[in-house]
Amino acid sequence: MSWVLTIVGFAALIVLHELGHFAVAKAVGMRVERFALFFPPLLVKVRRGETEYGIGAVPLGGYVKISGMNPREELPPDVAQRAFFRQPVWKRVAVIAAGPTMNVIVAFAILWVLFVVHGVPSDRPTSRVSAEGLRPPAASILQPGDRIVSVDGRRGGPKVIQQQVSTHRCRGSQTAGCRAATPARLVVERDGRRLTFEVRPRYSATVKRPLIGFGFAREYVPQPPGKAAAVSVSYMWYVTSHTVSAMARIFDPQQRKQISGVVGISTGLSQQFKFDTPQAILILGIISLSLAIVNLFPFLPLDGGHIFWALAEKVRGRAIPFSVMERSMAIGFVLVLTLFVIGLTNDLGRLQDPALGTR
Numbered sequence: 001m002s003w004v005l006t007i008v009g010f011a012a013l014i015v016l017h018e019l020g021h022f023a024v025a026k027a028v029g030m031r032v033e034r035f036a037l038f039f040p041p042l043l044v045k046v047r048r049g050e051t052e053y054g055i056g057a058v059p060l061g062g063y064v065k066i067s068g069m070n071p072r073e074e075l076p077p078d079v080a081q082r083a084f085f086r087q088p089v090w091k092r093v094a095v096i097a098a099g100p101t102m103n104v105i106v107a108f109a110i111l112w113v114l115f116v117v118h119g120v121p122s123d124r125p126t127s128r129v130s131a132e133g134l135r136p137p138a139a140s141i142l143q144p145g146d147r148i149v150s151v152d153g154r155r156g157g158p159k160v161i162q163q164q165v166s167t168h169r170c171r172g173s174q175t176a177g178c179r180a181a182t183p184a185r186l187v188v189e190r191d192g193r194r195l196t197f198e199v200r201p202r203y204s205a206t207v208k209r210p211l212i213g214f215g216f217a218r219e220y221v222p223q224p225p226g227k228a229a230a231v232s233v234s235y236m237w238y239v240t241s242h243t244v245s246a247m248a249r250i251f252d253p254q255q256r257k258q259i260s261g262v263v264g265i266s267t268g269l270s271q272q273f274k275f276d277t278p279q280a281i282l283i284l285g286i287i288s289l290s291l292a293i294v295n296l297f298p299f300l301p302l303d304g305g306h307i308f309w310a311l312a313e314k315v316r317g318r319a320i321p322f323s324v325m326e327r328s329m330a331i332g333f334v335l336v337l338t339l340f341v342i343g344l345t346n347d348l349g350r351l352q353d354p355a356l357g358t359r
Helices: 002-027 089-117 158-165 225-248 262-275 277-295 303-316 322-351
Strands: 032-048 051-066 120-129 147-151 184-190 193-199 202-204 209-211 216-221
Touching (some): 002 032, 002 051, 002 277, 089 277, 120 158, 147 158, 303 322
Antiparallel strands (some): 032 051, 120 147, 120 216, 147 184, 184 193
16 A cells, blocks of 8 residues: 555646646647657547656656657648747747746645644653654564554653663673673554564663663654744755765765665655555655756756747847757766665665665
């Protein structure tokens, strides 16, 4: 079910992005030949007026086909006047920018609703296991969202639980990573059931006490609409600045390892839908914003590339030779492909990491 929600989420972002292009192209009088979810061959198609609507077989995106996207395309006289490259620069920029703009709007809407309904994290921890910081030995028995009922029969908040875990010490001297002489008995509540586990805490030299290997999730506080809007804008700016700076450091080997591709993003989103739906929705909003940011990079075939060359034509005062744009598109395609390969390579490396239990 989590993978179904992941696919539906991605499909919705794609449809909304292309819907932005489609709606504005129609509004400014361009001829839209096709509006498709996913890439050809088309499995389902239906024609309404001059536009064909379809669903493709390759679930890697979607597209809107507007007449005259290639200035060399031969079109009938009655269609040629409505072709993309026959339109003023402002119309072309409006149509291309509509896709990323739709993604920004969707990202804001997702974050705003999430912050109003679910809230933002406070400094007050709960008794539930956080999805962040889950590591051995707890990683093999606990799941995000589990509620810690007791440790060794002792109930209480995070501070009480921490104190009880600290009573399980290693034999002899306390050295980094040593296992406690006695196991801690954990009772957790998961999906309405109570489960009991025995686990030996490990001594952490960093905090100088035994740890089981999990953190407590923080309490979320719903925000009033106005405050939620301000927090959403602030969060979107944070994501935007970090996305741009990360791309700028792509040639740094350490930074390059942090890039995720479709596989990694899908896997992470699926896991969040399984354990923490609000967090999954937050990630979906971040993905929508990231799609807008990446699409606005000034390289063809990205939307930003089309905007860049349209504005260059406006500054130049006459059309840019299509041969120049073709060479630019070849360079842009290599950059996009390189980014895809880096992301896919990182994803496969993470999936094969022994620490993830895949071997």
